[in-house]
Amino acid sequence: MGTEVGSQLSESLIDELRKERASLWRILFEQSRDGIVVLKVDGSVFEANQEFARMLGYSIEEIRQMRVWEWDVHFSKTQILEKLAKIGDPGEQLETRKSRKDGSVIDVELSNSATVFEGKKLIFCICRDITQRKLLEAEIFRYATTDNLTGLFNRRSFDQRLTEEMDLTMRYGSPMALVMYDFDGFKDINDAHGHVQGDKVLEQSARLVRDNVRSTDMVVRWGGEEFMILVPQARLVTAKVLAEKLRQVLEEYVFSARFHVTASFGVTEYVPGESKDTLLKRVDDALYRAKARGRNRVEVLSS
Structure with missing residues (x-):
């Protein structure tokens, strides 16, 4: 009887810890100064934070209905699907360009890695707007040349x-x-x-x-x-x-x-x-x- 009660308490404690971790993860996810988007291997959006939506000028609801090739202007749909299929853990870091809702284009530094959630592969992408940095680099290059x-x-x-x-x-x-x-x-x-x-x-x-x-x-x-x-x-x-x-x-x-x-x-x-x-x-x-x-x-x- 005591063992059964102890087991139930342990499971309850573990469940609480999982909830706390999930809550902490959600806070970090939403408060991040970088845009974060979690993708499925078919290019659809599993989840995204507000900063990612703001970066592209969409609402979070609009982002959740989109596919990655709708905003990435550097890689084709075929190239993107190939990359999503190959990404593992650790993933890769690269620079790409993304189209905003208003039609403007921004330069983005992208870090991604794969994880498994409920038996399905997901790609975790951290996006940082480097448009101003690229403009500064171009200006420095222009002055030098x-x-x-x-x-x-x-x-x-x-x-x-x-x-x-x-x-x-x-x-x-x-x-x-x-x-x-x-x-x-x-x-x-x-x-x-x-x-x-x-x-x-x-x-x-x-x-x-x-x-x-x-x-x-x-x-x-x-x-x-x-x-x-x-x-x-x-x-x-x-x-x-x-x-x-x-x-x-x-x-x-x-x-x-x-x-x-x-x-x-x-x-x-x-x-x-x-x-x-x-x-x-x-x-x-x-x-x-x-x-x-x-x-x-x-x-x-x-x-």
Whole structure:
């Protein structure tokens, strides 16, 4: 009799402990500053907390009626189902993007792991909005790789890209050319119209050149009023045609202060095996020749 009563008390105590743990888990679940969603392997929602619903702009009732691919914009339905089937314990951590109810998209850091509840596999997902962090990272990257005035790439970015393109040429034989240009008499522009107008010329011309090259071409502010264009998959003749086109575009453009400017261009092609210094000196020599021969012209130097 005593043993039976003791057993009943133990079961009752265990039941109370389970209830307390469940209650504590619910408090932690709802009070979490991270969005939490528990998924079934078919992509439907088993449970979610208020923070997850708030993160996506839905009510908790709406979230419970949705499938994960309705808000995930990074992975397809097929990819998601494959991931849900493979996730174990421990799970994985990844970055993805989620669509909010208002149509906006946020960046999310996702940690997930699988568990078993009442004999069924569930995927426990902790979601953290990292949109602001990603924007900050992008801004830091932009400052590190671009020129503040013109928005063009800087020499640091160019050096890395040039190394990559030289390697491609060495490995696959794909051609690559450089175009260097410099505004004629830019000091006179600054003296006559002021440095503010001079800066505007650099800004406007940067947009103009960028709009007239291929998306694969890299336009770089080399320094002062000097600029460089890396032209991948291009022979000398192609780069010369591009330089002549840009020379005419700049000559014909009317800048904001209602005046025209001209620029001189030097063009060369990379010779597999030569050093960066040799290549850069040759394109600089080509530009110098254009200046020496009257300016507002294109000069080409081959190896």
